[in-house]
Amino acid sequence: NAGVTQTPKFQVLKTGQSMTLQCAQDMNHNSMYWYRQDPGMGLRLIYYSASEGTTDKGEVPNGYNVSRLNKREFSLRLESAAPSQTSVYFCASRRGVDSPLHFGNGTRLTVT
Amino acid sequence: TQLLEQSPQFLSIQEGENLTVYCNSSSVFSSLQWYRQEPGEGPVLLVTVVTGGEVKKLKRLTFQFGDARKDSSLHITAAQPGDTGLYLCAGAGDKIIFGKGTRLHILP
Numbered sequence: 458n459a460g461v462t463q464t465p466k467f468q469v470l471k472t473g474q475s476m477t478l479q480c481a482q483d484m485n486h487n488s489m490y491w492y493r494q495d496p497g498m499g500l501r502l503i504y505y506s507a508s509e510g511t512t513d514k515g516e517v518p519n520g521y522n523v524s525r526l527n528k529r530e531f532s533l534r535l536e537s538a539a540p541s542q543t544s545v546y547f548c549a550s551r552r553g554v555d556s557p558l559h560f561g562n563g564t565r566l567t568v569t
Numbered sequence: 570t571q572l573l574e575q576s577p578q579f580l581s582i583q584e585g586e587n588l589t590v591y592c593n594s595s596s597v598f599s600s601l602q603w604y605r606q607e608p609g610e611g612p613v614l615l616v617t618v619v620t621g622g623e624v625k626k627l628k629r630l631t632f633q634f635g636d637a638r639k640d641s642s643l644h645i646t647a648a649q650p651g652d653t654g655l656y657l658c659a660g661a662g663d664k665i666i667f668g669k670g671t672r673l674h675i676l677p
Contacts, residue, residue, distance in 0.1 A: 461611075490665070497578070499657060499669035500612070507663060515664060547611050555600045555619065555661055560611025 459483050463548050463561035470538045470568045478533040478564050480548030488551050489531035490558065491515075491523060493544040500547065506531055538568045572596075573660055575668035583676050585647050590671045592658035593640040599661055601634055601641045606655040606670075617661070648675045 464479045482489065487508050492500040492515075502515030506525040520542060522534045531550075535542060545565050549558040574593045582588055592601065600619040604612035616625050618634035618641060625632045629652075631644040645652055653675050659667045 492667075497669065499575075500659075500667040502664055502666065505664060513663075516666070549611070551665075554663065555617065557602060557614035557617060558604075558612070558659075558665055560613070562610055 461548055461550055461559050461561035463546075463564050465564060466562070467565050468567070470535075470566065472539060472568060474538050475534070475536050476538065477535075478546055478548075478566075479530070480532065480561060481530045482548075482550040482559070483529065484550060484552075484559065485528070486550035486552050486559070487528075488553070489525065490549045490551075491521075491531070491533045492547045492549065493517065493542075494547060494563075495544050503533065503546075538566075540568045542566065543568045573658055573666060573668035575656075575658055575671050577671060578669065579672050579674075581674040581676065582648060584649060588645050588648060588673070590643045590645075590656055590673070591640070592642070592668055594660060595639065596660065597638050599638075601638070602659045602661055602665070603632055603641070603643055604657045604659060604667075606657060612655075612657055615656075645673075648673075650675045650677050 461482045490505040491503040501517045504523040506512045509528045545563045549560045602617045603615045606612040616632045621636045621638045623634045629646045633642045655670045657670045
């Protein structure tokens with residue numbers, strides 16, 4: 458059972474380049490989330506999808522877009538990367554409102 | 570905006586000592602979760618507390634949820650080097666909002 462799978466694991470971009478971070482879960486979970494983690498800042502919510510077909514902004518959505526492609530997949534797109542987006546990005550999913558989050562192992566992104 | 574304040578941010582103690590980590594908010598949460606994160610991995614759930622005043626034990630870890638459901642604490646008895654890691658509290662609802670975490674280092 459793979460759980461939550463994120464690709465790629467590492468990525469280096471130049472300022473202004475675009476890329477999409479992929480996330481897939483095989484637990485039939487309804488809700489999916491994208492967080493970024495920076496030193497001393499904990500995990501900050503970028504966007505989430507409470508159910509298939511819906512997406513909502515989190516705490517730090519600027520500079521990002523998301524797509525809930527189907528129940529399994531939730532992608533995060535950076536249209537024009539900036540050095541401030543250098544971070545570790547985590548995708549997570551959960552079954553319902555008081556259920557625990559299941560995390561992927563993260564994507565380490567560096568923007569130069 | 571719901572905020573969760575964790576303290577302390579860093580803690581380095583000797584093996585065998587006890588410690589407490591705090592998680593405080595001005596908001597009421599339907600439940601509060603504690604996660605632990607190892608380097609290079611995503612956080613993993615330790616416990617969920619739901620009822621005001623609730624106490625849950627997980628071996629040497631004791632979790633409390635405040636009566637008003639705004640704050641929580643994690644107490645570790647006789648800390649061991651294997652307890653080293655980043656501990657995160659999170660308030661549950663439609664979104665899950667995390668505190669900044671407590672980085673714990675247990676010295677052998």
